[in-house]
Amino acid sequence: MSKGKKRFLLRIDPELYExxxxxxxxxxxxxxxxxxxxxxxxxxxxxxxxxxRTQADEDQT
Structure with missing residues (x-):
């Protein structure tokens, strides 16, 4: 099995999505x-x- 990113379905409130x-x-x-x-x-x-690691971590280096 690939070690790539996992996929999953996310149901989200339309206002939150906007x-x-x-x-x-x-x-x-x-x-x-x-x-x-x-x-x-x-x-x-x-x-x-x-x-x-997040983008914030990478921005600090």
């Missing part, structure tokens, strides 16, 4: 990339799991 869509556009990301970024940040801030 907010994410605008936010993603402001940061030059796709909605998918924005959701992944936000989840990684939440995991990092919560101290969960192994170290996940």
């Amino acid at each position: 907010i994410l869509e605008k936010w993603a556009a402001d940061e030059f990301r796709s909605v998918n990339a924005q959701i992944e970024y936000l989840l990684k940040e939440a995991v990092r801030k919560a101290g969960r799991g192994k170290k996940i």
